[in-house]
Amino acid sequence: MARKIAILGGTGAEGSGLAYHLAQAGENVLIGSRDAARAQETAKRLRERIGGDSRIEGMDNPSAAATCDVAILTVPFSGVSALLKQLKSVWKPGTMVIDTTVPLAAAVGGAATRVLGVWQGSAAEQTKELLPPGVSLAAAFQNLGAESLAGNEPVDCDVLVCGDDEKAKQVAFELVSKIRGARPLNGGKLENARIVESLTALLIGLNMRYKVHGAGIRFTGLPLR
Numbered sequence: 001m002a003r004k005i006a007i008l009g010g011t012g013a014e015g016s017g018l019a020y021h022l023a024q025a026g027e028n029v030l031i032g033s034r035d036a037a038r039a040q041e042t043a044k045r046l047r048e049r050i051g052g053d054s055r056i057e058g059m060d061n062p063s064a065a066a067t068c069d070v071a072i073l074t075v076p077f078s079g080v081s082a083l084l085k086q087l088k089s090v091w092k093p094g095t096m097v098i099d100t101t102v103p104l105a106a107a108v109g110g111a112a113t114r115v116l117g118v119w120q121g122s123a124a125e126q127t128k129e130l131l132p133p134g135v136s137l138a139a140a141f142q143n144l145g146a147e148s149l150a151g152n153e154p155v156d157c158d159v160l161v162c163g164d165d166e167k168a169k170q171v172a173f174e175l176v177s178k179i180r181g182a183r184p185l186n187g188g189k190l191e192n193a194r195i196v197e198s199l200t201a202l203l204i205g206l207n208m209r210y211k212v213h214g215a216g217i218r219f220t221g222l223p224l225r
């Protein structure tokens, strides 16, 4: 059976952008929301945009988390911990979670060009603490902006995949590869998400200073395409 990819918070800019590209690449996508009707609306809009026999459904976050094989977390940092507490007893063992969240200071009224200090070291390491045993984690997509995902053009960005679980990292690599133009790179351990998350704040500042919306990152000198 085809794997199911839940996008928790998939009604938002980042989640619906990822949903669009993954469903277009043939993945079976479940949009999650606090409100099932809102998720169904987003799913319908994306199905109409992609056309053909795209597989995108909408449901509430707990139903999506309970049904999926892989969950991509795309809610604002301020909502992550309450959501993961709500989902703690819902996950199937073996589910893989991919965390995209960045603890921007904007979450508490500060600047989007700064990140908050998170006791665990990063948003991803906080997420790790809030997942039950048997649910694995990788962190990815933090530097791939929603504006870049909004269009039909290939994106122009490397995506660092960090994690301590090789299987979850491998799945994150596969999903990054399904987004045209995105190149997955092994970002090492989960603790390196501290660096990756703070790069997002830097990219937001570059967008502001250069009056663009899609600043991204490309690494050079690697033996890769």
Ligand SMILES: NC(=O)c1ccc[n+]([C@@H]2O[C@H](COP(=O)([O-])OP(=O)(O)OC[C@H]3O[C@@H](n4cnc5c(N)ncnc54)[C@H](OP(=O)(O)O)[C@@H]3O)[C@@H](O)[C@H]2O)c1
Pocket: 008, 009, 010, 011, 012, 013, 014, 015, 032, 033, 034, 035, 038, 039, 073, 074, 075, 076, 077, 078, 079, 080, 083, 100, 101, 102, 103, 104, 141, 142, 143, 144, 145, 146, 147, 200
């Ligand atoms: N935007 C970007 O360019 C970008 C780039 C890289 C990473 N990210 C990360 O992706 C995540 C989402 O970003 P976004 O710009 O898409 O955010 P967003 O549009 O503000 O929120 C995404 C969705 O999260 C849900 N949500 C909002 N507040 C919530 C809360 N308190 N608890 C649970 N769910 C809540 C909402 O869906 P419902 O109301 O339908 O539940 C909303 O549509 C963030 O963590 C961000 O750091 C974003």
